Amino acid sequence: MAPILPVGAQVDAPSWELGWESDVEDGVILNLDGNRWSISHTLEVWIANNRPFDLEVEMELELPSDVPVExxxxxxxxxxxxxxxxxxITFTGTTADDVRAYAPASAFVLTVIATEASQTNSGSTQDIDADLELPRVHRLEPNVPQAPNPFDAxxxxxxxxxxxxxxxxxxxxxxxxxxxxxxPQLSVLGLDAVSGTVVExxxxxxxGPTEVTVRLEASSSHPGRTCEIRFIVTSEGDGASRSTTIEVDVNAADPDEVIGDVNDVGTSDSTTQEEAGALPLPTSVLFVALLLAVLRRPIPSDEA
Structure with missing residues (x-):
């Protein structure tokens, strides 16, 4: 015999459910434009109504107050x-500076709250959450703040x-x-020490940027010419190489001021060459006169 329900008893209505349509099981890395530092991402949730009548729910989202995400x-x-x-659910960033300054790969929680609308204010509530984070962006860029001045070969x-x-x-x-x-006769020195440099x-x-002192050397035979130098830096983070290009003018050296090997690099100084070239004339004449006097001196003969 089927059980008899007491008068006024009610059968619980089928429930409604809230869940993730998007895959959030392993966390979500939001899409980030690393050039403009803008966030553009969407996630989806589903609401299933298993009741024989319509359902209306109020939706609410909660994020930590210190994250640059809306x-x-x-x-x-x-x-x-x-x-x-x-x-x-649509995600955007606050400001570009705030987005870039936020620590990447630091997970924060998004909570989705759905509350059944009810005139008696006794509607049921369900919530789900997901771990979100911003991706790491690597971009090392070389820059020359001031072009070098022209210099001599x-x-x-x-x-x-x-x-x-x-x-x-x-x-x-x-x-x-x-x-x-x-x-080809222009050398760039000092870049070997840059490898391994950590840059915040x-x-x-x-x-501020990391500064490196670079030395440019031109051989003595370098012709007068505008030289193009391309500096290339490779990032450990993304393996990408980025560059910047500058120009520098090298002036041809005066042939009368070139000392030693024309391939040597150094500061030319004609005074040094003149001082080291020969003794002063009076000293040279005196030296020759003394030498001739010695050679002409008669050799004494032995007495019998």
Whole structure:
């Protein structure tokens, strides 16, 4: 015999459910444009109504107050009897500076809260959450803040090369090199020591670029010419090589002032050559006279 329900007893209505349509099981790395530092990402949730009547829910999103991310979702959401709907969550960034300054790969939690609309204010609530994070962006860029001044063949000058970390995490230089065009007798020295240099994000927390002193040397036989130098830096983070190009003028040396091997590099000084060339004339004449006097002196003969 079937059980008899007491008068006024009610059968619990089928429940409604909230869940993730997007795969968030292993966390979500938001899409980030590392050039403009803008966030553009979407996730989807589903709401299933297993009841024989319509359902309306109010949607709410919660994020930590210190993250540079904003999220939006439509609310309220209506779901027909025995139906389901998919709702999209849209993510954007606050400001470019805040997005770049936020520590990448630091997970933060998004909570989605759905509350059943009810005139009696006793509607049920369901919530789900997901771990979100911003990706690491690596971008090392060389820069020459001031072009080097023209200099003479047979001499050298020093210049400053900046290495800017325009990403959002610490990076290091795996290789730094220079390519010289049109001037095979121009050497670039000092880049070997740059390999392995750690570079913090430039412009974040007052951090400036890393500066390197580079030496340019032109042989004494270097012709007068405008030389093109391309500085190339390779990032450890993404393995990419980025470059910057400058021009420097080398003036041909005066042939009368070139000392020694024409391939030597150094500061020319004609005074040194004149001083080292010969003794003063009076001293030379005196030396020759004394030598002749010795040679002409008669050799004494032995007495019998």
């Amino acid at each position: 999220a939006e979702i439509d609310s309220p959401v209506s779901v027909g009897a025995n139906g389901n709907v998919t709702v999209e 047979g001499t050298w000058i020093e210049m400053t090369l900046e290495i800017n970390n325009m990403g959002n995490t610490r990076d290091a230089v795996t290789e730094a090199e220079a390519e010289v065009r049109s001037c 994000p430039t412009g974040v927390g007052g951090q």
